[in-house]
Amino acid sequence: MVEKTADLIVAMTGASGSVLCVRLLQRLRATPLRAHLVASKWGIQTLQHECGLGLSDLQAFAEVSYSDQDLGAAISSGSFRTIGMVVLPCSMKTLACIANGTGSGLIHRAADVVLKERRRLVLAVRETPLNDIHLENMLKLSRMGATIFPPVPTFYALPKTVEELVDHSVSRILDQFGEFHEPLVRWQGMRERS
Template sequence: MTNPTTPPKRLIIGITGATGVVYAVRILQILRATTQIESHLIISEAGIMSLHQEVGMKKQQLEAMADKVYNVKDIGAAIASGSFLTDGMIIAPCSMKTLASVALGLSENLISRAADVTLKERRRLVMLVRETPLNLAHLRNMTSVTEMGGIIFPPVPSFYQHPASIAEMVDHSVGRVLDLFNIAHQLTPEWPGLKPSDQAQS
C-alpha cells in the first residue's frame, strides 16, 4: 500500500493599502521558487494602488506570482472557511484599518475574514503593520490581536548586518517572517554574536 502524497504547505498572503507592498512581492518571489508551498493571494483595492505607486507593477504581474488568487470581496472563497487547511497567513503590509478589523472580528472583506479564520483555527497569523507614529487605538488593536494569538511584526529595518541597499533591508525582514513559518531561505545569515574585539569596545 502506497503512502498518500503529502499535500503542499498552504500560505495565505494578504496585501492591504499600507506602504510596503515590496514585502509581499518579495515573499511571493521566494514562495514561487519553493515548490512545497502553495501561495493564496488576496489584494485590496488600496493595495493595488500601492503596487502601482511603489513598485511599478500591474495587478496581473503580481497575481501571476501566486498559485491561487482571490477577489477581496469574495467572502465565499475557500480560504474563508476553517475547513480549508492552511499553515497560516501573512498580511504584508497591514494597514491600521485591517488591523482594527481583525482586532474587532469584523470580517469586512476576504483579507480580514481569512485572518479571523486563521486565528480561530489557532493557525499562525503574522501582520506586518505599517504606521508611525502610533496612536492609542493602534496600540490597543495590536494588543488585542496579540492576545488572540497573532504576531505583530512591524517591518523595522535592522542595521547590525550593515545592509548596503533597501533590497537587503527588505530581505532581512522577509527572512525573519519566513523563519516564523519554518520556511528555508538564503535571504539573511544568522547572527553569529559579537566578536570579542567588539565586546571589548562596548
C-alpha cells in the first residue's frame, strides 16, 4: 500500500464520461494522493446509467467521501490543505456555477475554495458543440487560473481499445497534479510507418 501524503478533491458531475472518474479513482490508489470524493445527484445517476455502478461502488475507491449537500465538510474550507481539485466529468451547469460563484452544493463550494486559495483546479468539461456561454465561462475560469481540460481522445498513441483512450485522458489529468503513472504514451515526434 502506498503511503498517502497529500489530498486531492475529486468531483463527479452529471456530464457524460463517468468512466473517466472511476478510472481516475482506481489509478489514485497507487499514488501518494488521498482522494476526497464528492458526486452530484446527476453524477450518481449518470454513473448508474453509463457504468452500471452505484455511489457505494465509487466510494470504495476513495479514502474519504462526502455528500454534495455537506457544506460543513473539511473540503469546504481553505484551511484544509489540498493540492487541488479535479471535476471529472464537469457539466456545463457546474462550470457556470463555479465561474459565477452561484453554486449551492459542496462541489461548487470546494471549487471556489480551490480558486481563492490559488490551488490547481482542473475542469474536465464535457459538451459538444460549445455555445458562447460555455466558451465565456471557460475563458473566465481560465483567467482565474483554472485548467480547462476536455478529455479529448488522442490518436497519436495508436489506441486499440476504448480503455486505452480512457487511460490516456486520465494519465494526462494526473500529470496536471504531478502524479503520473503509466500507462501513457508520450509524444516522441513523428515516425515513419512501414
